[in-house]
Amino acid sequence: MSHIDTSWQPRHHPADKAAFVMAATGESVSFGTLEARANQGAHVLRRMGIKAGMHLAILMENRREMLEICFAADRAGVYYTTISTHLGPDEVAYILGDCDARLLITSGRYSGLVPALRANLGDACDFMVVGTDDPWLCSWDAAIADVPETPIPDEAQGLDMLYSSGTTGRPKGIKWELEPAPIGTRTMLVDLLTTLFGYGPQARYLSTAPLYHAAPLRHSMVTIKAGGTAVIMDRFDAELALRFTQQYRITHSQWVPTMFVRLLKLPEETRRKYDLSSMEMAVHAAAPCPVETKREMLAWWGDIIHEYYAGTENNGFTAITSGEWRDHPGSVGRAKLGVIHICNEAGEELPAGEEGEIFFENGHQFAYHKDPEKTRRATNQKGWTTLGDIGRVDAQGYLYLTDRKSFMIISGGVNVYPQETEDALLNHPAVLDAAVIGIPHEDFGEAVHAVVQLIPKTEASDALREVLFEFCRSRLSSIKCPRSIEFRSSLPRTxxxxxxxxxxxAEYLPPK
Incomplete structure (x- = not known):
């Protein structure tokens, strides 16, 4: 459901107010400047043959042009896909081909990919580059300098079409219907976020993650459209995030559990050095948060921490306040969009308290682009949809996440979900990050194996490994404890x- 609100556009906010700021450099873009550049971008898209309903893609680091291009697409009636900068040329080419992108706009940092992409895609996709002097590349900067700052005559509301992170397989595009509508048409998602989290003209929102991800992009754009100011970090650094919160008097911010872990691992004197009193709302999601981590954050920041559970698909949405969480520790809240159902492998609904796959009824309808089979697998016979997560609901309707179905370890015929083991390891003061996976085992089929990243200046040793084994045994049943632990300098996280x-x-599987 959507409705038109003509104030929901940069042109209706004070022209001299900051729409967004690049935190590291202090570069500020006012609403008046954003309006002009978004209009120019829309003109360029039309000159490049990108009409309403067509598709473009964006591949660049966090920089001001990225948001300006998203706003240009948003008023040109086109789909726009933001692509992870960590992908190789074959993976980028796959997404460009899959989403039928007619244009890729990238930055000088990634322009080296253009020849390979052009060779792969031929004439199906054009390329433009931000911040380049290379005469062989089509310059976005030169193109927008040559067009009017006034709106295009055929403005229409655009829409993102984002891809899953690909942590369990190849990324898939989540496509919603793009209905012809004037700009300023508020979507279900906009209404939900502004109602739950209070984004408005007073908000100063800190975006701590890359804008090619769904939550940072959507929350930043909602903040700006609501007349607030988004402050964009170019990369996450725990102490820098605290410094920017103080410097920019941040009121709203967004985090993931691994960021909380890194914040809590900072020295106490560093944590206490910064004034965080401006913060009214700190939102976190993306992965289950260890209960002890959440308790420590609440003790530090107070009852301003809100949590939600959702996916890029937005087929359902739960949320929980700090007060509710204290009464229901570990929960991700009750449904704010859709109706929650917990089902067993046969598709039968389970009673409260029992663990199974999480489905939503009457949520937002979506499809995986060009993958009807995956769309079918995500939908049961009743039309309820799932993201493949496992959990339970208590008698009051509060949802608790267990883990992803695809991460389950089957050891000796027993199902083991690794999230609980990871949470236990993260509670040890020497551990900065942990991943628990199933690896082949001759007797049990799979064995529980932990990969651990230690905090800086902590030395890996057999003695520390034994300490971690005992630490897990003191907190977990034996089946959930790792049978082996290895140390690494980093883990592959988004x-x-x-x-x-x-x-x-994949490192432990036999070669095919």
């Missing part, structure tokens, strides 16, 4: 905290 367990597990 910037929104999701583990690429597929990559870790």
């Amino acid at each position: 910037e929104t905290g999701k583990l690429h367990k597929r990559l870790l597990r």
